[in-house]
Amino acid sequence: MKKWGFGLIGCGSIADVHLEALSGIEHARIVAVASRTEQRARETSERHDCGWTTDYHEILANRDIDIVCITTGSGSHGHIGMEALQAGKHVLVEKPIAMSVNEASAMISIAEEKQLTLSVVSQTRFFPHHQLLKQTIEEGNIGKLLLVEVSRPFYRSQAYYDEADWRGTKAEDGGALLNQGIHSIDLLLWLAGKVKSVAGRTATQTHHMESEDIGLATLTMENGGFATLMCTTSALPGFPPSINVYGEKGTIKIVGQEITHWTVPGIPLPKYENDKLSGNAGADPRNLNSAYHSMQIIDFIESISQRRKPAVTGEAGRDAVRLVELIHRSSEQGGIPVPFE
Template identity: 35%
Template sequence: MNFAIIGCGFIAKKHAAAIENIENAKLVAVCDKYGEAMKPYVKQYGAEPYSDLGELLKDDSIDIVCICTPSGLHAPIAEQVAKAKKHIVLEKPIAMTMEETDKIIKASEENDVKLAVVHPNRFRPVVQELRAIMDSGAFGKLSHASCIVNWNRNQEYYDQAPWRGTKEHDGGVLMNQAIHNLDLLLWFMGRPEEVFSMEATRLRKIEAEDVSTGVVRFESGALATIQASTTVYPRNYEESITIFGEKGTVKIGGANALYFEHVEIEGFKEEQIKTMKEKIESDPWGIPGHQRILSDMIQAVKENREPAITGRDGRNALELVLGFYESANTNKPIQL
């Protein structure tokens, strides 16, 4: 299938590399208002450059469009792409507001196009293994969870582009960095019911938060704590999720939540756990998440099914982030 990329900034490189590594997939077009940004994709992949989105969408050879623009531009672009009957792979977050998100989902449904949101952490080998353990029922009744993203994004990172760190087009650590971990938390723990959060902008010169802490109550009655920051010195320190159940405790962690740091599950023998850990450590990244998402989109189109990570999955993660924001602004618990 033929792909186009809209927005040729940093994240577009991952999409282009993923397309190149998928059999029978080709990057045929790119779109950006800056001609210089498109040149590497024209040179390396032979993509046709477009400065006007409307012109790109007239190309009948394009099957799937990857939207890699600043987050605040996702909604109007995704609606336009959907109306052109192109399938959509949308970088996270799906949008900046619930109203924008619902417009994207409605446009994709009305125009019968597939919509996938990029939450690639779901495809990490350790995450897949933990999900399989949870699906087996080995944890028993879930008690609570811990979700941590303590990373470094220095001021130079935010100064790369004027939209970074703004509330209109980017958001802070929850919206930009921790949203992947929050997506995993929802995937593991189910629907959230109530949230309470505090946030601050402590070290970075940005509009949005660089530190956030929060608590979630899920429909099941289970609880979770969330801690996220981009202020850690001098580099990324920890990304982790810990699940606590009546028959098991498992933590996946490291600087990028790639490894089993703790595994104790009723009925699991020590040798079994050791083998499982060693398997993950031999190839912690696995096939890149972007490649898995784009490959899945191709199959979803061929099989006429929903993508693995849908627009509604993206909506759920955004709803949680916005719930935290509302709670921090009002200093009150928020019902979702």
């Protein structure tokens, strides 16, 4: 199998997770990294024995690079992603895929035109208990989904927002929904199916910032079922995310990395890996296990080689951003339902 050349744009903490994942993948080679800060780019390159630059356009022009990982701040994902695709690179972008549906759609269009692969990092889909939940739903073992409840009760201090100018802004961060909540939103859409309409409310309750620190939504699904969503960064001291799935035949509840309730007719709870390494990102965003990034990157590489869609498509990333936009639109209209379109 070909050894794929990778370039990273952005050398912050999430880039370290990507680089750790890549260093353990046999068919991946880290060619170069880019950061606006020379010291950070140089230090990162020394740790991973690769090239470095302070101008990401050099990454895009490098013929040894097949795949670009975009690990910059959220606000730049869209325009850097479009530039990378225009340069002929396959793109794996950190969440969210972009700050707007329009940006995401533009990226998808370029990828289709250039016959390139585009994906957004949604590594929580690869958690063993989430894979088990998805399989159980798809096999019809709990019947029609009646209600899916998703909650992400995180905590971030005011100091967290104050230490970087972009945090808490609408243009660069997106708030509790688009930044912290996007993984739960992706899981909800992945598990619950197509959405018919959304009623939402947002507010900024405990922080001095532009974006919301809490977002709530009730979704009416196309199958006639419902879903609820809560994402916040104001829940002291910070708690693991949770998913409750109620079907007409059974119920499954998840808190963090553990299945806490399993009622599936005729099927005992299978053994699964309870990952203790991921920590509690509810209180500390740096508690991440690179193993799941590695799984997604491997799937991404294989999707290119096999000329198939990746497990997480650009369209899925766009749908997650679309849901956030509609929650805000509904909230601005007093919480009235708006169609998912």
